[in-house]
Each structure stands twice: as C-alpha cells, then as structure tokens.
Amino acid sequence: MQIKDNCVVAMHYTLTNDQGEVLDSSEGREALKFLQGAHNIIIGLEKALDGKKIGDSFEVTVEPEEAYGVRHEEMIQKVPKSAFQGVDKLEVGMSFQAETEQGPVPVKITEVVDDVVTVDGNHELAGERLTFKVNIEDVREATQEEMEHKHAH
Ligand code: ZN
Numbered sequence: 001m002q003i004k005d006n007c008v009v010a011m012h013y014t015l016t017n018d019q020g021e022v023l024d025s026s027e028g029r030e031a032l033k034f035l036q037g038a039h040n041i042i043i044g045l046e047k048a049l050d051g052k053k054i055g056d057s058f059e060v061t062v063e064p065e066e067a068y069g070v071r072h073e074e075m076i077q078k079v080p081k082s083a084f085q086g087v088d089k090l091e092v093g094m095s096f097q098a099e100t101e102q103g104p105v106p107v108k109i110t111e112v113v114d115d116v117v118t119v120d121g122n123h124e125l126a127g128e129r130l131t132f133k134v135n136i137e138d139v140r141e142a143t144q145e146e147m148e149h150k151h152a153h
Contacts, residue, residue: 001139003052005037008152010138011049016131023125031137038150042067045132054139061131071127081115090117 003009010031015024026032034040036049044066052058064070084090090112097104098121111118146153 001053001141003036003049003136003139006142006147007036008138008140008142008146009034009036009049009136012135012137014133016133018129018131023130033152035142035146035150035152040151042130044130045134048132049134049136052136054136056136057134059131059133061129063129064127067128067130068123068125069127071122075121076110076118077121078116078118081112081117084117 001007010033012026012031013024014022014027016022032041036046039046042062044062045060047066048058048060048062081090084096090109092109092112094109096107096109096119098107098119105121107119107121108124109117110120143153
C-alpha cells in the first residue's frame with residue numbers, strides 16, 4: 001500500500017541540519033506514527049512521503065519555507081529585566097510565554113546583558129534546511145476516529 005492522505009504511517013527517521021548535526025532521531029525508540037495529510041509533520045516531509053511504501057528508505061532535504069518557516073527578525077526583541085517579575089535568575093535558554101496581541105507566544109532568552117534581556121520568538125528550527133533520512137515501517141488506512149481526530153492512535 002502506498003502512502004496517501006488519510007493513511008497512518010509509522011517511520012523511523014533521523015533529522016540533521018545543514019552542518020550535519022543530528023537534531024532528532026527515532027533510533028532506539030518506537031517508530032513515529034502520524035496521520036498523512038493532516039499536517040502532523042512538516043509539509044515538506046509530508047510531500048516527500050506521498051507515494052512511498054513499506055520498506056522504502058530515502059533521504060529528503062526540506063527548505064525552511066516547507067519546514068519550520070524562515071526567521072523573522074521582528075520576533076527578536078529586547079526587553080527590560082523588570083518585565084520578568086517573580087523570576088529569580090534570568091538565563092540564556094530559558095523559555096517563557098509572552099503575551100502578545102495574537103495570544104501567548106513561546107519565547108526563549110538568547111542574551112542577557114546588564115538589565116536588557118533579548119528574547120526570540122522564532123521556532124528553534126526556523127530558517128534551517130533540514131534533512132530527513134527515513135525508513136517506512138508501516139502504512140495502513142486510518143480509522144474513521146483517527147480521521148476525525150486528525151492524528152494517529
Ligand atoms: Zn484521538
């Protein structure tokens with residue numbers, strides 16, 4: 001059976017960036033299960049999977065636009081330390097929910113200099129070209145319930 005929309009796919013994968021660093025892998029874990037066509041995974045990978053079948057192995061490189069998007073400089077902001085009331089110690093790498101007009105957005109501290117904190121609301125993988133090495137372990141029709149829930153069970 002070939003992968004098409006409304007299939008449940010189980011796959012093993014290894015994700016690397018342009019520098020060849022491994023960012024994520026299903027190795028040593030259960031295969032990743034998802035509902036094809038429901039955007040459970042990034043769009044570029046979903047496109048590459050279309051038409052593949054059990055046992056197929058392949059590698060695909062996805063541009064940022066079809067992965068986690070491009071980086072937006074306006075999502076990097078400098079805010080005063082006083083904006084973080086109730087936090088004892090502000091450190092690079094800490095995550096917060098920032099209240100914006102569009103609702104809460106997860107941001108990460110990328111720099112702390114004196115009383116100025118730089119926060120970045122871009123996805124960690126925004127702007128990155130991503131390469132996936134994929135092994136298709138299983139493909140089956142989704143159940144009615146899975147299609148309604150828009151995810152694999
Ligand atoms: Zn469900």
